[in-house]
Amino acid sequence: MPSAPSQRFVLTLACANRPGIVAAVAGHLSQAGLNILDAQQYDDTQTDRFFMRVVFDPVAGEVALDDLKRDFLPLADRFGMVWTLSDPGTPRRVMLMVSRFDHCLADLLYRWRIGELAFEPVGVIANHPAETYGHVGLGDIPFHHLPVTRDTKLEQEAKVWEIIRDSGAELVVLARYMQVLSDGLTAKLAGRCINIHHSFLPGFKGAKPYHQAHARGVKLIGATAHYVTSDLDEGPIIAQDVEPITHRDTPDDLVRKGRDIERRVLARAVRHHLEDRIILNGSKTVVFAD
Missing domain, CATH: 3.40.50.170 (Formyl transferase, N-terminal domain)
Structure with missing residues (x-):
């Protein structure tokens, strides 16, 4: 039986709604060797704002939170995201x-x-x-x-x-x-x-x-x-x-x-x-x- 992941991370984001946000986020995580465990999203049609929460873990080994933030920054800037990336293992x-x-x-x-x-x-x-x-x-x-x-x-x-x-x-x-x-x-x-x-x-x-x-x-x-x-x-x-x-x-x-x-x-x-x-x-x- 596979062991439980030693790390989990939570990404939240909000930005103006436009096509390709979900695909871009999922593609970025996949290319970085990260596995999506849970994803929720909401499109507020009244304000045309898009919201998303993603829980993910590394496919192999461990990664540093600061490295994840640094690597995600270009994508966040491209879509004008307000975002957070956190480690729920740190109270x-x-x-x-x-x-x-x-x-x-x-x-x-x-x-x-x-x-x-x-x-x-x-x-x-x-x-x-x-x-x-x-x-x-x-x-x-x-x-x-x-x-x-x-x-x-x-x-x-x-x-x-x-x-x-x-x-x-x-x-x-x-x-x-x-x-x-x-x-x-x-x-x-x-x-x-x-x-x-x-x-x-x-x-x-x-x-x-x-x-x-x-x-x-x-x-x-x-x-x-x-x-x-x-x-x-x-x-x-x-x-x-x-x-x-x-x-x-x-x-x-x-x-x-x-x-x-x-x-x-x-x-x-x-x-x-x-x-x-x-x-x-x-x-x-x-x-x-x-």
């Missing part, structure tokens, strides 16, 4: 940010510990003290307590960015971090900061969305994971889910059910990002789900 460095509610933090760390989410937690930034998360089991993960008030927000956010920058974090996850990030920080984190919003956006923004939903008598509640932008709660949506409710459910019932939705939606969005399944398409996303 991404992830910074987690949290406020008082810790259910999303606990869930992400659990999935990391059992190997469901492959990433390297480089720190937790919280605006509440460490004892708030005593039952989560942070272990050796660096913990940064950065309390914030209206008067100290700019100073606190400068420290947040310093920690993120110095940690080498490739992804920042707002795991119910209930502070609005400034335009400056969201610009620095463009395309690599995921937020979970405890509502099925674009409805019920702002404070107490479940209470808003209860007051309106809705029959579905939900959660939305999206990339953070300077437009509050309006970044490109990655994942959403809903839960049915009835007139018997109280606001507390909605909050309880909402916690479960938030956990699974955020985990799904983080996994899609870690596996390079998301390509930005203007204010939207193309998500190549497994």
